Amino acid sequence: MLPAAAYAQVAADSVAVKDTAAIKDSSVKKELAGRQLVIGADIILPVRSYFETQRKGYEFHADYYLHGEIYLAAEAGWGSSEVDYTDLKYKTSNEFVRLGFNKVLLPRENPTDWGGIMLGMRLGAASIHRNPVVYTVIDSLWGNSGGALGARQFAGYWFEINAGVRVELAKGLLAGWMVRGKFLLNNKDFKDLAPLYVAGYGRGDKNSVFDINFYLSYAIRWKR
Amino acid sequence: MISRRNKDNKIVSLHGLTGFVVLCLYFAIASCTQERQPCLTPKTASLNLVCVHYPADSTPSATSMKDTALPKALFGALTANGAQYVYYKNISSNFTLSLSPDADSCSWVVSPDSLAHPLDTLNFYYQRKLQFLSNACGYTYFYSLSAVHTTHNNIDSVLITNPSVTNDANTKQLKIFIHPN
Numbered sequence: 567m568l569p570a571a572a573y574a575q576v577a578a579d580s581v582a583v584k585d586t587a588a589i590k591d592s593s594v595k596k597e598l599a600g601r602q603l604v605i606g607a608d609i610i611l612p613v614r615s616y617f618e619t620q621r622k623g624y625e626f627h628a629d630y631y632l633h634g635e636i637y638l639a640a641e642a643g644w645g646s647s648e649v650d651y652t653d654l655k656y657k658t659s660n661e662f663v664r665l666g667f668n669k670v671l672l673p674r675e676n677p678t679d680w681g682g683i684m685l686g687m688r689l690g691a692a693s694i695h696r697n698p699v700v701y702t703v704i705d706s707l708w709g710n711s712g713g714a715l716g717a718r719q720f721a722g723y724w725f726e727i728n729a730g731v732r733v734e735l736a737k738g739l740l741a742g743w744m745v746r747g748k749f750l751l752n753n754k755d756f757k758d759l760a761p762l763y764v765a766g767y768g769r770g771d772k773n774s775v776f777d778i779n780f781y782l783s784y785a786i787r788w789k790r
Numbered sequence: 791m792i793s794r795r796n797k798d799n800k801i802v803s804l805h806g807l808t809g810f811v812v813l814c815l816y817f818a819i820a821s822c823t824q825e826r827q828p829c830l831t832p833k834t835a836s837l838n839l840v841c842v843h844y845p846a847d848s849t850p851s852a853t854s855m856k857d858t859a860l861p862k863a864l865f866g867a868l869t870a871n872g873a874q875y876v877y878y879k880n881i882s883s884n885f886t887l888s889l890s891p892d893a894d895s896c897s898w899v900v901s902p903d904s905l906a907h908p909l910d911t912l913n914f915y916y917q918r919k920l921q922f923l924s925n926a927c928g929y930t931y932f933y934s935l936s937a938v939h940t941t942h943n944n945i946d947s948v949l950i951t952n953p954s955v956t957n958d959a960n961t962k963q964l965k966i967f968i969h970p971n
Contacts, residue, residue: 649925651826651928653928653929654925654928654929701920701928701929702928702929703891703928703929703930703931704833704928705834705888705890705891707867707869707874707888708867708869708888708889708890708891708892708896709869709870709871709892711891711892711931713920757922758922759922760922760924760925762925769925771924771925771926
């Protein structure tokens with residue numbers, strides 16, 4: 567006969583063994599999911615850039631599957647804007663990068679499922695160059711007055727909350743959209759002239775911007 | 791359902807694909823409008839003033855001061871192209887002027903009643919500050935009042951209550967004290 571303490575120890579060992587098995591099952595499941603690197607581009611921005619004269623933008627993205635349905639995500643691109651109004655004329659150009667992560671909300675049915683609904687966060691930064699500005703202050707009583715401001719180089723920083731969907735159209739070929747809520751962090755730097763368009767962010771004269779991207783991507787997968 | 795697999799284990803995602811294409815087309819077409827956004831804020835800085843007086847039988851103090859409604863006020867901006875007059879047909883004690891963006895001073899003439907003469911001249915002295923409003927509205931000038939001089943036909947004195955002249959129409963910058971009689 568075993569004493570009561572010995573039974574308790576056996577029971578505890580049993581629980582521990584079950585826990586270890588659960589952890590092993592979990593890790594096996596993650597291994598089955600494999601690794602994935604997705605590279606793609608926004609397919610709407612080139613269309614808009616072709617038809618629009620005021621703003622142009624191009625964007626590429628990549629994400630890498632870590633574990634637990636969490637992906638490291640990065641986007642980068644460039645763009646420009648041109649304002650040619652009667653009382654305001656200037657051009658800007660910028661490059662940008664966004665870094666953050668995505669989390670797929672729904673658990674996958676099997677390890678080869680790579681689509682899903684995603685939530686994510688990003689930190690964005692842009693290097694903006696503004697050409698000289700020509701302005702006219704319209705005053706019907708005293709008469710118009712005008713002037714020019716010199717070129718300027720400055721940076722923009724913003725925070726994003728994202729939500730989107732990605733589906734697999736064919737093996738390795740992914741399509742998806744992502745809605746972005748963007749919040750400018752250094753709006754004081756935009757006060758003397760907020761660019762009409764900052765590629766990667768949107769309208770420079772708004773402290774918060776909602777935007778959407780449509781991506782077509784290709785996935786490279788390999789085993790863990 | 792975003793995607794599913796058929797019996798050949800091939801991925802089928804017709805709902806997702808259709809929605810994706812429709813959304814792409816919609817945003818591609820919708821985004822091609824290039825019209826300038828409407829300007830929804832005042833583009834001209836307004837100098838808002840109120841006319842007041844002390845009753846002849848009272849000692850001047852903050853509590854004895856009363857608004858003076860001018861019966862048919864006349865204001866005239868002395869511009870490079872001559873005087874530009876504004877007639878107020880209705881009785882009022884609150885008026886709005888603008889300052890010249892071309893210089894650091896400007897003058898207005900004022901009469902409390904369009905029939906009363908002679909006019910008083912208000913000379914405004916200020917610093918200009920170029921102000922970006924938005925891409926929709928462009929630039930304008932805001933001002934910082936440093937002094938206001940006046941003649942004394944109908945006006946007793948003037949008081950700058952707020953030197954900052956912006957496009958905020960609700961802030962009063964000037965009190966004009968009219969002779970009580």
